[in-house]
Amino acid sequence: MSDKSKATIARLSTVDPAFHQRLDALLDWEGVSDKAVQARVEEILADVKQRGDAAVIETTNRFDRMNVQHIDQLRVSAKQLKAAFDGLPDQQRDALAVAAERIKCYHERQKPSSWQYEEADGTVLGQKVTPLDRAGIYVPGGKAAYPSSVLMNAIPAHVAGVREIVMVVPTPDGVLNNLVLAAAHLAGVDHVFTIGGAQAVAALAYGTQSVPRVDKIVGPGNIYVATAKRAVFGQVGIDMIAGPSEIMVVSDGKTDPEWLAMDLFSQAEHDEDAQSILVSWDAEHLYAVEAAIERLLPTLEREDIVRASLSRRGALVLCQDQAEAVEMINRIAPEHLELSVASPETWLDEIRHAGAIFMGRYTAEALGDYCAGPNHVLPTSGTARFSSPLGVYDFQKRSSIIHCSAQGASELGKVASVLARGESLTAHARSAEYRILD
Known part of the structure; x- marks a missing residue:
């Protein structure tokens, strides 16, 4: 050498x-250990939570070198998304379509199903799988544009059955990337806002007058995005700290x-x-x-x-x-x-x-x-x-189903009574005991 x-x-x-x-x-x-970054992010989160659209506009103007007066200037319409897709060269449009179809086919195989089973005494136990109502997708901008990230984040959400998808993407100096917008159209994104950084995470997590509050935020970003995602976890779900x-x-x-x-x-x-x-x-x-x-x-x-x-x-x-x-x-x-x-x-x-x-x-x-088809958010x-690739399961949640028959409640009540009294939780015990058959 x-x-x-x-x-x-x-x-x-x-x-x-x-x-x-x-x-x-x-x-x-x-990636998120810098105290100065954390302090700045916390300030932005608090400001957006309190002032909504006005704070989003101010921070976007400052960090992305924009001159926006109203939030509508940061909104991309469905008509604009379609125009971006239709205006692509045939080769790019076809490549996006092929990639989207392969990603969809792969993720269709991930879909979990609800299930139930009945015990001998008639008690029914099971699991109900439910999609999230609204998902937020962060797509990086700046050094590079990532239409592939749009497909990888939005398509599994659609396959999962998410009702509404909100995408945020920073556009420094107001430069829109047509491939990113075209991918959003192809992937069926419902709302697109040209905002990024901690202010975008805050808007998705808390909601503003114009940006809908989401249930979960997915997608990679820079150190400010990672720090903000960690900070809002609990208010919303997140996929990972990338x-x-x-x-x-x-x-x-x-x-x-x-x-x-x-x-x-x-x-x-x-x-x-x-x-x-x-x-x-x-x-x-x-x-x-x-x-x-x-x-x-x-x-x-x-x-x-x-x-x-x-x-x-x-x-x-x-x-x-x-x-x-x-x-x-x-x-x-x-x-x-x-x-x-x-x-x-x-x-x-x-x-x-x-x-x-x-x-x-x-x-x-x-x-x-x-x-190829599998998700690239890893x-x-x-x-x-201890973590897995982004997938359909990230956009769904599971509810347990418990439906006791009278006999089942009686038998389970005897067990629950003993355990509850062992924990000195007598109201638990008595609640179960009321259902015990003579």
Whole structure:
């Protein structure tokens, strides 16, 4: 490999005594810990809660360099959404339609159903699945536009049966992205407001004179959005606190090094804090990938962002064997995991923690970002240990059903009475005891 001082990306080895310390430092990320950011967000949330539209207009003018006088100037009509869709070049319109259909087909398979069963004494127990009334979708703006995020957030909500979908998207300097608006039309979004940041989260969480209050807010955003979502949780539901995008690629040494270099770039180009890690037990292969990185970097449109990302949080890791690679996967719990190996299906039983698993040499993570079908809103920063991709289930809730027959209430009452009196909750006990048959 090249001289260490000139390397774009860090090199780690699991046999290095300091490996775990270095890995921990590389993985360390807390996106909402800045007290100054938290204080600013709390101020914005309180202002929007108190003054509604007026506060949303003021903060939008300030942060997005706008000159808006009335909230209607921040509203995009259904007619505008349709015009954006109709005005797309055929190739873009067709690509959006194909992606939307694949995403819909995949998420249709996730739909849970209500169920009931009857016990011998006639008691009926069950579960009722109900969609949320209204969902709020945050779509990032600014550095890049993400029509794919519109599809990935709105389509599962529709499949789930959500009655009303409200989308917010920042438009710095008033620049509207037609692909984003077209995606909103295609995905059946009901309301679109061109607002972002903490003020958009506040408007969705509390409602304003014009922005409807939602039951849940989904979708990724910057540090202000993440901080605001954490702050309003409890007032509304949220999907997750999303950190920077990340990818972990495991290669057995047989995949084209240029393919792998570009796979690492595909996440690094999101922003300087994104993370790209390649793991292999083939040292010569890692040399070849590093050479491909240096060779291809100058060809990228977002070279500066990719270079900063790789130098800050990227790594090429030499491990000893497949077992150690699996151990690292479960330790890191990556948002995106590429298994660029022969027979990737044989790895699945051992992998416990990953947001999405891309199997085989031909399955680039980028396919999942746009059109494969599974959702691209995924748990980051190790939260795949306990979280799942966004899906239909995020837009539904479950109610338990309990319908006791007289005999069932009598038998259950005897059990409940004993337990309630054991907890010294005698009103509970007596309530159950009234139903006990003589």
